[in-house]
Amino acid sequence: MYERYYGLGDQPFRLTPDPKYLYLSSKHREAYAHLLYALTEGSGFVAVTGEIGTGKTTLVRALLRESPKDVSVAYVFNPVLTATELLQTINAEFGLPSRSSNKKELVEALNEFLLARKSEGGRGVVIVDEAQNLDSAVLEELRLLSNLETEDDKLLQIILLGQPELRGLLERPELRQLAQRIDLRWHLEPLDREETHAYVRHRLKVAGGDPDLFEPRAIDVIHDHSGGVPRLINVLAHRSLLVGYTRGLRRIGPAEVSLAAVELAHGRVPIYPRPTGWLVRLGAGLAVTVAAGLVAFLLVAPLGDHQDGTPVMAAVDSRGPHGQNKPAPAGRRRTHRAVKAKAAAGAGLKAGRTAANARRTSGGAAGEALAKLDDLLPRVSAFEGTLGAVSRYLELWSGHPLTAAERAVDTIDLQVLGARRSLRYVALAMPLELLERIGLPAIVELGGREGLVRFALLEKLGAERAYLVFDRPVVVSRSDLEAHWYGRVHLLWRDAMRLSGLLAPGNRGPAVFALQRLLHELGLLEEQPTGVYDHTTREAVRALQRSRGLEETGTADPLTQIALYAALERFPHPTLLESKAEAGSSGRS
Structure with a gap:
């Protein structure tokens, strides 16, 4: 659509792993050199790991394009296979008979092919993509295939491409023989x-x-x-x-x-x-x-979002929320922002110290009436209010509020800030009642008059009161919170068992094994963990979702994982619900 307009001969940012677009950063260049050496020397096993989208597949395809002509390649891109299905796939990729279900026949056909290629001066390479999803039995079959050799050389080279979970999978005790055969391991990092x-x-x-x-x-x-x-x-x-x-x-x-x-x-x-x-x-x-x-892997879908899809925008100028004055010149604004950032460096800690005091009173100070959101929201600075809320939220989860350096930047990215503290992030649309059932504090969006939107930390929620943090803590009535509820929440959680992403029926691997362990611990799964997301695992996940008032999909999406961790006491986390002691203290003030 835009190629001719911008004078482009092609779409430069296609998602297909086209080797002609390969950009070798210093990290990728070093990985490429090591892989080329391994391919040239005929190393047995190679493992390349990296987060989703870091260029593993593109790198290997570029490598194969530069590889010697005598190399025959079998590319396995769907590793959710049995050991027999893996052999059938490899043989089919090499153009060999692959219909037999007899493993002995399949291996003999492969061995004959590899010996013939060896006599011609060639060799075979098997590349397994998304190898973190391989079952232990399939990995063991790959190890046995690496035994196909002559007295002086390996007949088959195997390259495993996978997400970081592959490293953990290879460290399992039952796979130690395979791990010992890996000649080269490389982990690709994102670009700086x-x-x-x-x-x-x-x-x-x-x-x-x-x-x-x-x-x-x-x-x-x-x-x-x-x-x-x-x-x-x-x-x-x-x-x-x-x-x-x-x-x-x-x-x-x-x-x-x-x-x-x-x-x-x-x-x-x-x-x-x-x-x-x-x-x-x-x-x-x-x-x-x-x-x-949408093109690489499934993530959780919002439970429901605003139907009109209309952007809601709020301009903030140098005077304040009413915007009567024109904004200050750019240079002055930057100076003013830097001063505010420096002055606010300790505000997160102050908010944390005063939040508990605010909960002991009816409105943040003894004798005060509850704050009214209609009056409060227009007076809250959009940026500084969000800074205070995010800083306190990070402190609740990690003990570390925003640093002075984090406050000095012009962008608040909760995903990045959470990742620095080993926390995961997701934004969802949900009613207040669902957040209450989940039981975790959250950054919430509150709507005011004329489309005004502000972010606040909902730190505690009781039957009659809600405890919020903007640039300072405030207490409002629950009914007032409900009247201004915008429906969008931003959640952090600690993925202690590295479940990651979305787990669904048919998945295999250590993440599924960990999920099953947690479900078993909660009493929802009677069987011992197998690492295979089967029917019983799906029903156990549905039982968890039913108990928490979630949609019963049977898929362990991020919200289901959050609910699972929150249900287990051994995983420490901040709590949203006001305790009886806190409620009694508020009632007496």
Whole structure:
């Protein structure tokens, strides 16, 4: 659509692993060199790991394009197979007979083929993608295949590509023989900021376009949203070009990237105050992830969202919420923002110390009436209020509020801030009653008059009162909270067992094994863990969802995982529900 408009000969940010677009960062270049050496020398086993979208598949395909002509390749891209099905797939990829269900016949046909290739000066390579989903029995079959050899050389080389969970899988005691045969292990990291700039420019240049099509600040925003993961960079850059094309722009700026991120999340712009140049984007980190999930893997879908899909925007200027004054010049605004950031460096700790005191009173101080959200929300600074809420939320989960450096930046990204504290993040739409059943504090969106939206931490919830934190803690009536409930919540949680992503029937591996252990511990799964997401596991997950008032899908999505952790006492977490002691203290004040 936009290729001709921007003078491109091709779409530069396709999600297909096209080797011609391969960008070798210093990390990828080093990995490429080691893999090429392993392929040339005929090493037995190679394991390459990395987060989703870091370029594992693209790297290996580029490697194969440069590999010697005498190398025959069998590519297994669906590893959820039995041992026999794996052999059938490998033989079919090599063009060998593959219909037999007799493992002995399949292995003999493969061995004869490999010996013939050896006599011709060639050899065979098996590449298994998404290897973290392999069953232990299948991995053992691969190990046995590596025994196909002559006196002086291996007949078959095996390359495993997988997510970080593959490393944990290979450390299991029953797979120690396989682990000992891995000659090369390599883990791919995301791109840093400078590499993201070079990556975007490289792909534009390969596509025949202007490498400076994106403004430098726009690429900074792409990096902030994507975390340097190439696949997520591609998703967001492609959408940004569409936004620029529809607006008739010849160059893509940060505003177009930010809008593209929100569009990808199918959400609204919570706060986008153009005059001050900063963007609160609690859900933006999720935005690109969800978009990539549509083509790469499934993520949890919101329980329900705003039906009209209309962006809700709130401008904030130098005077305050009413906006009568024009914004200050850019230079003065930046100076003012820096001073405020420095002055607020300890505000998160102060909020944490005073939140408990606020809960002991009727409204934050003895004798005061409960705060009224209609009066309070317009007076809350959108950015500083969110800073205070996020800082306290991080402190509840990790003991570490926002640092001075984190407060000094112009973007609040709860996904990134949580990841630094080993926490996962998800944004969902839900009623207050569902959040209450889950029982965890959350950053919530509250709606005021004329479309005003503010973020607050809902730290405690009782039968009559709710304890909120903006840039300071306040207490409101529960009915007042319900009247201003906007329906969108932002949750952090600690994935102690590394369940990760979404687990569904048919999945296999250590994450499913860990899920089954937790369900067994909760008394919902009678059978011992097997690592296979079967019918009994699905029914156990449905039982958990039913007990927590969730939709009974039988799929362990992030919300179900959150509910599972919250139901087990051995995993410490902050609690949302007001205790009897706290309720009694509030009632006496």
